[in-house]
Structure formats: structure tokens, C-alpha cells
Amino acid sequence: MTANTKYSLKCALAIIMIFSAIQCVSSDDDDDDDNDVFVEVEQSKSEPNVDYTSPIPSGDFHLAENFDDISSFQKKWVPSQAKKEGIDEELAKYDGVWSVESPQRDGFKSDLGLVLKSKAKHAAIASKLDKPFYFTEKPLVVQYEVNFQEGQECGGAYLKLLSHTKETQDLKQFYDKSPYTIMFGPDKCGNDYKLHFIFRHKNPNNGTYEEKHCKKPKERINEAFEDKKPHLYTLIVNPDNTFLIKVDHKIVNEGNLLEDFVPPVNPESEIDDPNDVKPKNWDEREKIPDPEAQKPDDWDESAPAKIIDSSAVKPSDWLDNEPLMIPDPDAEKPDDWDADMDGEWEAPLVENPRCDGVSGCGPWSPPLIDNPAYKGKWKPPMIENPNYQGKWTPRKIPNPHYFMDPLPFKMTPISAVGFELWSMSSSILFDNILITDSVDVALDYASKSYDLKKKKIDEDAESLFIRILKYSNERPYLYAVYIVAVGLPIALLFVFCCGSTKEEKSETQMNADPKKTDALTPDDQPTPPPKAKNQLDIPEDNVEVEEEEEEEEEEEEEEEDDDDDNDDDVEEKEEISTVHEKEDVKKTESGQGDVPSLKKRKPLKE
Template sequence: DCGGGYIKLFPADLDQEAIHGESEYYLMFGPDICGYSTKKVHVIINYKGKNHLIRKDIKCKDDELTHLYTLIIKPDQTYEVKIDNAKVESGNLENDWNLLPVKKIKDPKVTKPEDWDDRETIDDVDDKMPEDWDTPENIPDPDAKKPEDWDEEMDGEWEPPVIPNPEYKGEWKPKQIKNPSYKGSWVHPEIDNPEYAPDTNIYRFPNIGVIGLDLWQVKSGTIFDNFLITDDEKYAEGLGSQTWGKTKEPEKKMKEKQDEEESKRIAEEAKKKDEADDEDDEEEEGDEEKKDEGGE
């Protein structure tokens, strides 16, 4: 099964009658589940007209229960992702998205010195290949015989098939010794990126006015409710506890009961099928006995 359910926050001047999948938004947030490989939370930020997906892999819940997803973005450019009121990821907007050019770049004026030796080991020049080492990988099959009907004028010169050489030792390589000229791995010096400029307003989305859902589902049954946009973390956490928090345990018990009933139903159907198969077998045995008696 594959399905993605994301909330999108749009600017207030969005033409809602003409909204479509490519309509520009501020934020996109929600779980994405597809088979066994994709089970993650998407957090996409629109920065200067381009959408940027978080670089971290945030695992989402993949059971059949209701879950509470929370995204917190703070004025100090940090963020937090919660699932069921528990933190699952956090970090810095600048570090975890490719929003700005990198702070440091490799110095284009510096190159690796030609005499820099970064080989940790080298061939031992005193090590020589043994005289009996140079054997071919394959040899003619000594047991092969030319077919009696082989006609060299028609078939050409006969050559025996080849077989793996039991004496073959592989490609010979001299043993390795420490390189006396080894200088270690060369590290390219870095400089400040002239294209980098800090932006302390990445977190700001001053014109939020529309909330929408972007859904890609191949299986029905997904329900969304209790959307909240606020600048009060405590209030959001409290509301989550009052809504999702009050229903999570009853829902879990209801799911356990449904699973138990489903297991019983499957077991009963299997039992009925086995009983029906046994009756069919008995009838077939009875028919066979009657045939045998009639034949006598």
C-alpha cells in the first residue's frame, strides 16, 4: 500500500478556486508510506520560490491507529518534529535544509601538491614472484578426446576444451610495506564562500491564510481532523492531549478487540473448511467401498 497525506500552508492571496498541485505554498508537512522502503515524514520549506525537502530521514508511524503530528518552527531558526506529543527530530533550519549556499568552499586557488604521497602502503620491490606461480587459469582437458567423426577439412583443427587449472594461484601481487614517504590524506583547504549570506528570517511566513491537504492515496480510510496553527507550543501540546490523548487508549483497545474478533473469524472459517473437507473425504471413501462391493 502507498499513501501520502500532507498539510500545506498557503499565502492568504492564493486563488483557492484555481488551486492545483503546483500552487506555491509555504510549508508542507506529513507522513509518506509506501511498501517496506518508504516510511518517513516529509517537511518541505518554500524558500525564495523553491521547495526544499528536509535532508534528514524522519520515520513515521505505520500502524492503523490515529497519530498526532506536530511541526514547530522557532524564531531562533530551530525546529522540532513531534509524533504523538513526543519529539522525534530537531535541529536547525539552515543546517538541515539546503536553503542557503554552504558557508565554506574548497579554495579554488589551492591544489594538491604534485609530490604529495598519500599511499599508505607500497609494493615491496624486494618481493619476487615464485618461479612456480606463473600458471595459466585454464588448461586443456587432458581427458578430452577428439571425436572419431571429426573432419579437419570440414571442422578445422580440433582443440580440446579447457578446464580450470587446479594449480592456478591467481594473479600474483607483491606484498605491501609501509610507505616511508606517506604524508597522510591531503585535505583541501577551505575558505569562506563569497556567495553565502546569512538569513535570520528563514522561519518567517508572514502571510499564512489558507490551509490545504495534498493527498496521494491508493487505499481508502484515512481521516484527518483537529488542525491547529498557533504560536503557543504549550497550548498546542495541551490541545493534543485533550483530543488525540483522550482517544488513543480507547482506540487501541477497540483495535485489539477487532483484531481478536478477526482472528476468531478466520479460525472458525478454517475449522469449517477442514470439517467440510473431512466430510468430502468420508463420502469419497464410502463411494469407493460401494464400487468395490458391486465389483465383487
């Protein structure tokens, strides 16, 4: 098994050990789709850490709907049986599905809400107020919760405050044309995020109604459409024409009914005279050509903008006789080709392969360059117009439709509320709708409903980290457990992937630089001198190989620390060894004594 194979196996083993400790939990929610209002009570999976009871307003109110009392809901809320006008019969029906059920997540056991179950269908449902709201001397406060449990792609979740008129008495006929006084709530399609506040203003002159649209919010509201959590929407309209819009108790928009709506409540006192006509001699030109300017004598208007580059030279590899495109030699005429019907068949053209890698093919012509003598058509310079009269505008006349409504707060009274929606996302949950004339009542109502939900969601979010931290602070020994649990897999991964065996290190070092040793290598061994007649016939190579093996075992342990110093020692030892060998050879040749090297060498094994 090679070193690379061992390394790969070790990495794979370490990764398997780490991922074996990870567990993934996933859950899918299925959507139900029916044609009636269903009551479905789903128990929350987690026990609430906050006490929750159905909220009850602490003061006067016109509507307070928490959807927790199913029998009360069924008596008050009426699904629409109307049809939209001007569209296909099948699309005109309000056949969207409404259901009363618990939230999909982060909910209390006893908390229910109104849920729009279906998507891509028109849906409408409405309820009468306990008593109509009249715009007198107290503010209007509208408050309700919205939870896009599946997020929102395209669609609205706004609430309509239906006008107190004959058209809104039968809520079964509630549809998009039903008169409303205020429309308030979130809406989104694509990247267009909106928080509507629209009111219908009555013209005091002729009694007609016109929609007035509030300016866009100052703050970002994107998160409420994406985080799949409940959010509280609040509208406060005051008798002094001021308004406030809040999301989760935070002001996101504010202004004045007279100043911050389009079109404005009160029209202009003067308008342009539709019968006024601009005089024929009215001069609107700020600048005119200088009438006294003359074209210079040397101005040549006939000079072309481009001329042939006379210095250009045809490239030496240019192929004049080769066309750029040639008939495809591999093309074949289709079997069903009819010359009488289709004409003479011709192979499709393809690029000429002979033109690849050369400057060009076909007839060569020099390129065009800018003409330095080109000036173009002469035009006189522009000067200030001495007869300039300014931009003409029609004269103003009194607006025959002018009126002044100093108190647009006094809107049409409200007697019902309803949702008339179309959405491409399902499972939109509505809860805790409140219509009142007291800001304090609304705040108290929110403290008993939305604020408790928010607190529970925050606690559940903390449980993964904060609770573990608090629990660990009470038991400090757990930090050692965490360090082992986290550090051990990392250490194993490092050791298995980055470590190497002793044999691999030794092999790598020897292959990297064989010169880092005092032992003689095949390149360093000197050429032995010719043997004398009386010299013993002992294989010199085998004796030196054994010496090299013994020296290598002793020197491997010193290599790492002495590599730099050994480079110089190697040269000195080689010179000394060579001198001794030459002296031994001379003594042998002269017949004096035995072979000296045999005294230090071990006998050869048979």
C-alpha cells in the same frame, strides 16, 4: 461399513457441530466517485458512550476547522480549478473528489470530516486562515487528524501552510507550485514511511527560497498507515529554533532548525576553490612496489594453473561412440516448411537416452587439476611510499554566497492552508485542523476531539472481552456457561474422533496378538493319536471348539490385567493338558473304562 469409514463420519459430524456455532459477518463499503465537493452525513451505527460536541478552541487561534458546520465549510474551503504544469492535459487537472461525511467506523453521530474520496487523481482544496500567522515571539502549533480508512498504498496526507503572498490570494489557482512556508504530515509509498516537515528558507543575500528537509523520525510511524484509525499529528516550532513532532501526543521527532535539516540552513563559510588544480608531481600513492625486489630464479611464470590428472582412469561404462545429444526421433518437419526460404530442415537435438545411468558419452578426456607448481606472474612486494604526500584536495576560499541566519524560525508569514495530494488509496479523512500559537490551546482542543474519539474506540475494543469479563464478574454463574459452551464442542470432537466401540476394541485386541489367551488355537493344538477300535467315534475337533468358545468368553475380561502373567501360564497349562490327553488315550487303548473326556464335555447338538 468399515472402521475407517465410521471414524471419518464421526470426525465430520463433530466438525459440523462446532462450525455450526460460528457466525461470520462481513460488510463491504463502496466508493463514490464524482467531480465536485459533496456533503454526505452518515450516521454512526453504534451509540457513543462518550458525550461529544463540536470542539471549540479555548484560546487564541488562527484557524480551527472541525468540518461539522457544513455551511461554514462551503464558504471557507475552495476546491482548486488549476492545472499542473508540464504534463498531459487530462492528467494536469485537479479532478479529485472531496466530500464531507462521517467516518466509516468508530465515529460519533455529529462528527464530520473532510474525505478524499477518489484515488489515482490529483486533488487540491484550500482555506484562508482567520488571520495570518507571523513568526515573531510565539511558537507555531499545527495540529490535525488523519484517518486512512482504507489503509494507504502510496500517497500523502500532508498539509501545506501557504505563504502570505500575492500568488496565494486566489485559492482556486492553488496547485503544486503555489508557494508554501511549511509542509507537514504523513506520506507513504511501498515500504517508505515518512512524516514530512519541510520549510522553505529565504536566502537573505539574494531572496531565493530553498527547501529544508527534516531528518527522519526517531520512532516507528507505520501503524498509522495501516490500522484504519484516526491519528493526531502535531508540529510545534519554537522561537528558539527548536521543534517537536508528535503522533497521538507521543514525541516521534525533535531537534533544531539549524542542525537537523538537509541541506543546512546556513552554508559553509569556505568552499573548495573551483580553479585549483592538482600538481602533476603530486604523489597520492600510500604504497609502492619495492624497487629493490627481484624475482627468484626458480619462479616459473610459464607454468599453467591447471594440468591433466595423470592418475585419472576412464570409467568402464563410458560410451565413447554415443553422442551426448541426438536429433529428436519424434520431431516432424512442419508442413509449411519451405527449404528455399527456411533452409534445410533439421530435427531439434535432445539428450541421448543411452547416456542416462552411465558415467558419460562421447570422447573421454582426463579432468584437469590444480598445478602444484603454478605460481603465476611474479610481482614485487609493496612497501611504504617515502614520497607519499596524502590525498590532494583543492584549497579553500571564502564562500561568496555565505550568510548566517541565526534565527530561521522567522519564516515567511502564513495566510492559508491547503491539501494538494495524489493517492492510490481512497477515503482519507481529515479532521480538526488547528493553527495556533499556544501549546495549551492545542492540547485542550485535542481533549475535546481526538481524545474523545480515542476513548470511544478503546471502549468499543474492550466490549468484546473486558465488558464480558466485568459482566461475568457480577454474575459468576456465567463462567459455568462459558465452560460448557467452549468445552462441550471440544469434548465432542475428542470423543467422536478418538473414541472406539467395544466391538472395535475386541477385534483389535484379538487381531493384535492371538497368543494372549489360554484357549487353544489352531497353531497350538497337538496332533491327536490314532483311535482304538473300541473308542467312540466322536468328532474331537467340534468338542474342543465349543470348549474354546466357553473359555474365551471367561478369559476376555481378565486379559487386560493379566496379559503379562498369562504368558507363563499358557505354557504350563498346555503341558498339563497334553499329559492328561496322553493318559486318557493309553487307558482307552488298553480297554480300561470309558473315555474320560466325555464326562466333562457337553453332548454334541444335532
